[in-house]
Amino acid sequence: MSWTDERIDSLRKMWEAGQTASQIAEELGGVSRNAVIGKAHRLGLQSRPSPVKPNEPGAAPAPAPAKKAPAPVETAPRPAPTPAPMAVSAAPIPVSTDISAPARPANEPILRSVGPGGFVRQSPGEQQPPITPAPPRRLVPAKPSPEMADKTSLLELNDKICKWPLGHPGEPDFHFCGDKVNPGFPYCVEHCGHAYQAQLPRRDRRPPPPLPFGGPRVR
DNA sequence: CCCTGATTCGC
């Protein structure tokens, strides 16, 4: 594989979006994690918070046992590491379900029970969902933008809507189908047609584009 | 062990 303009562009975007080198490599395909890192550096991409970098030039009495190359200690003024702002989407997602909490008479006491371990159970109409679960690390920071307004985000997935991904993780407009699911499946009828074929895929991920012909017969 | 990014250096 070679670094075509497109691939370099993808690398740039994903790197800047905070994807790990492994993820980028996997996504691009045909390259190793090392290749991605190497390329990123050659491109002059800003290194993101590395697990192994908090270097202070001031005190360096440490022996630093260089086995191979006694590298001349270069204290290049590294630009401030980009803090990679995790945009927590304070999404006021309208959980419109039919379990609409009926307004409880104000004077009626809240019924709670205490479960094993001492935690307090909430009563049915009492769910307070203000706590947005911290998105798993590695997720691309949410970008609250108008373009995303009607896109189904990861956080909005549930059992009733199609989870078919559109676009690629890390790209700004990545989202999910969001249509009503084919009952019993995670996708809508249309995408079930894509997901379930005569035989499920092997270990591969993306056969379609880069195969002029020669690959397994694709309809 | 796993993961991460950084660096080196032969090609």
Place this chain on the structure above:
DNA sequence: GCGAATCAGG
């Protein structure tokens, strides 16, 4: 320029 090998921290 490329990337495997290696390093080193979490």
